């Protein structure tokens with residue numbers, strides 16, 4: 138049975154007045170798109186309607202009031218922003234049912250009002266940030282979204298249908314946001330998108346100036362600049378790259394890891410290894426020489442940690458193709474692996490592929506992948522016992538003096554942890570040198586050095 142995803146809320150927009158107002162409308166809509174909203178071209182399909190008003194002349198005010206009246210009559214759930222927001226009492230006197238009123242350029246207030254009127258609703262199928270992560274992300278790490286949407290059409294995925302094609306943010310805007318996050322206490326920037334390696338291909342040539350340097354909208358330029366930012370205390374933040382597809386230019390990022398500008402960590406969703414299954418999945422950057430590339434990356438940056446996810450039981454996956462995946466995993470020796478049993482999502486083209494894999498076979502394959510990858514993970518972690526590593530502390534228990542943190546190889550929520558003893562003097566957000574004393578399948582155990 139296909140999983141039906143909740144459809145994202147839809148926002149209608151009526152933009153009145155001058156080009157400046159139009160730019161404001163675009164900014165608001167861009168933010169709402171990034172937050173997962175869809176746009177509605179008509180009143181009927183909208184969960185909420187925004188009216189961006191003009192108050193320059195009396196005639197413009199009257200036009201604005203008429204537009205608000207029309208939106209209320211046609212839809213009923215209306216948020217008003219723009220120049221007429223200065224005259225909130227005039228609007229309220231005529232339309233007491235208006236949900237919220239804000240003035241020109243008050244983007245945050247409008248976006249907040251939309252969130253309140255029609256909550257964005259997260260889905261584990263389409264949201265990069267874990268549901269709980271949104272509320273629980275502590276101050277010392279932050280997700281930094283560099284683009285929205287995706288140009289690929291993987292057979293099992295409906296993100297391009299929901300979020301549209303790739304839309305990259307300007308590199309200087311991303312860097313400015315990163316700087317603000319650091320000023321607010323962030324120590325680790327988690328770079329996210331649907332396809333981080335594709336960042337900027339839609340705005341190629343739109344080089345921007347940042348601190349006197351030219352920055353191209355390209356993954357390597359962005360990674361280098363992020364690696365040069367500092368916290369207000371002069372510390373170098375951790376920069377972690379997620380959702381990287383193995384396009385050829387990813388090779389240029391590995392030296393930045395070796396130099397210490399970005400963390401030696403690559404989150405690459407390979408999803409499978411068998412060329413036939415990857416073709417059926419319509420995966421991008423599906424190059425049969427990936428193992429060779431991984432070897433090359435490890436030569437340049439021996440400490441690199443590679444995490445990936447795989448789908449087992451994709452329609453048509455034969456036992457032979459599955460074994461190919463197991464052998465590939467044995468050879469690739471990835472540090473962290475997440476596996477999923479294929480599940481049809483409503484609207485995905487994979488649903489109509491022939492030869493679905495029976496549930497029992499999916500289960501059995503899933504168990505085999507998990508067993509193999511847990512063994513590899515345990516072996517790799519055991520090799521770190523006796524080493525001193527850098528850890529970012531996530532939480533401290535003052536009563537027991539214990540703490541948990543993560544090494545450079547561990548992203549929050551999805552990878553392992555480092556459990557510390559005798560660490561009561563540390564605080565969340567501290568970087569600490571830690572002597573690793575023990576390990577298991579997923580985690581390390583140690584003591585501040």
Ligand code: SF4
Pocket residue numbers: 287288289290291294295296297331332421
């Ligand atoms: S790369 Fe494929 S799986 Fe990832 S968002 Fe794009 S279409 Fe979906």
